Amino acid sequence: MEGTLGSDLREWFFNVFLCCLLRSETFCAISSCMEALLTYRGKRITQEDVTFIRGLIAQNPGDSRWRLSQKLCQAWNWRQANGALREMVCRGLMLALERAGYIELPVKRKNPLNPLVQREKPVPVLIDPDPIEGPLSSILPLEIRQVRRTVLEKLCNGLIEQYHYLGYCQPVGEHLKYLVFAGQRPVGCMIYSSAPRHIGCRDRFIGWPVHVRRQNIHLMAYQSRFLILPWVRVPHLASHLLGRMAKELSTDWQRLYQHPVYFQETFVDLEWFKGTCYKAANWLYLGKTTGRGKNDHTYKPNRSIKAVWGYPLCRDFRKRLCEVRSEEESEKRQPCEPGGAFGTA
Structure with missing residues (x-):
């Protein structure tokens, strides 16, 4: 008691x-x-x-x-x-x-020019347009070169500007550029950049909440340009290159930016293409965009609706993308094992 x-x-x-x-x-x-x-x-x-x-x-x-x-x-x-x-x-x-009224900064000394506005378009490229035709085996082995910050970067930019239906646009944030060679002749180009901050169907597929997406969005890559030169007519070439990139992309990203990427995505304009090569390379159809763009305030479609395709670069991509870590730990991510999550085409 x-x-x-x-x-x-x-x-x-x-x-x-x-x-x-x-x-x-x-x-x-x-x-x-x-x-x-x-x-x-x-x-x-x-x-x-x-x-x-x-x-x-x-x-x-x-x-x-x-x-x-x-x-x-x-x-x-x-x-x-x-x-x-x-x-x-x-x-x-x-x-x-x-x-927000918490501090008072010194007066701006100058207004810097916007480099995206002032940037000159890539110069035209003189290149051999003789047809390259035949089965895929006839042009193997292919060499895929990462040309970001190399002397070949201008060639990649010029080919995209001349022969891609969207032309060249300077990528924002982290990005890599690739040229594909059959012998000494370029046959294609690819550009990967930082992923868009919010895509509804993609975010639902991954299953991450907003605060986790904001922390880990840099662990995804976005294929903003994919070009096979118009005189190159080789069946299965596009899906073959997508399969090769699934093995190489994260390693290259780690080498240049000191962190891996665990997932890649792209948009396919349904007014132009069907996404056949992505399906053949085992990419996953995630859904469609809303057609509004990131800065829209009208909530009405103002651009073409695109199909969203994605490809995991490791089997436990969801676990890695949804993992919450401290700011210091988030910079020390575990590298991907080469090869992607699925078999390649």
Whole structure:
């Protein structure tokens, strides 16, 4: 009886103490410091972070926004997977904080030109247009070269501009470019870039919630251009190349950007194509786009509806794409085993 009474008394004192603590100014101050004022690209910004940024700006009154973003990245050790500072993301964060009224940035010293607006179109390419015809075996072995940041990148851009029905468009974010050679002659091109941030049918197929998608979207690749040159008429060539790329893409991505990709996707314009080569290469039909685009505010289709096709690059792609990790751990992803999740065509 006495033991029970003593236990009840201790519990009563604890509840009184906890109630007083929750009402205290000290506890409220600690809670307000820990509460996120803003979340940007998955990074939670607290009042303590804002105070630090204000101090950084005050201590460096002559620094530009670019220089301040460098110092902030260094102070936070905020880096990409390849070790480079996250300068552009950091500048976006600082701008968001200024617009929200938390900080005041120095006046812009100049308005930089938009490189996508100012960029010149690829120059025309002089190339042998003699027909290449026959069975696939007649042009094997084929060489697939990753030409991003090489002397052959301009050739790839020029061929896409001249012979792809959409022409060339500078990829956004991380991207790789490929040329396919039969002997010394190019027969095709492929461009892969960062995946679109939200595709309804794809996101339902993967099954990831919004906050996980935002953290892991960089672990997907988007095939934005696929070209077989018009004088190349070789049955099964396209599906053969798609099968080859399923084995090579993630390794190449890891080599250039220090992280793998676990899934690839593409759009097929149904007004032009049926997606036959993707089906032959064991890609999965995921559904259709809404035809609205990422910046639409009308909720009405304003462009052609496209079929969405996808191909997993490892068997446990869902587990890897849906895995939630800390910011530091997310940069150290496990590489894919070559070969993709399914058999290749």
